[in-house]
Amino acid sequence: MTAAVVYVCAERQPGATLAQERAIDEGLDFADRHGLTVVDTIIDPYGEPDPQAREGWQRVRGLASRGEVTTVVVRWPNAINPDHEARYAEIAHLQEYGVCTLFSWAPLAAMTGAEAQ
Numbered sequence: 001m002t003a004a005v006v007y008v009c010a011e012r013q014p015g016a017t018l019a020q021e022r023a024i025d026e027g028l029d030f031a032d033r034h035g036l037t038v039v040d041t042i043i044d045p046y047g048e049p050d051p052q053a054r055e056g057w058q059r060v061r062g063l064a065s066r067g068e069v070t071t072v073v074v075r076w077p078n079a080i081n082p083d084h085e086a087r088y089a090e091i092a093h094l095q096e097y098g099v100c101t102l103f104s105w106a107p108l109a110a111m112t113g114a115e116a117q
Helices: 018-033 055-065 084-095 106-112
Strands: 002-009 036-044 071-074 100-103
Touching: 002 018, 002 055, 018 036, 018 071, 036 055, 036 071, 055 084, 084 100, 100 106
Parallel strands: 002 036, 002 071, 071 100
Antiparallel strands: none
């Protein structure tokens, strides 16, 4: 089993909205197509650029550090952090625990080779 978490940071308003629902559906579909078992779907409200200041992202980091997931599925990089350097630092932090980050948005998935898996 390849345990995964779907992480969504898509909406500026509380509650499920169309963008958030699409991101969740896309993440779950991506996981299913790639044989990943989703153990959790974590949602943060959009707006806080620092992922370490978000409760949901802290949960993602906790799952990774405890070895409960091997993959984080995110729609696109800006959901982690809009700043390149800070985003890569978060991805590298997850990699320290053997956790890979995959992007579910089709153009990014194709660029990273995830669609070929």
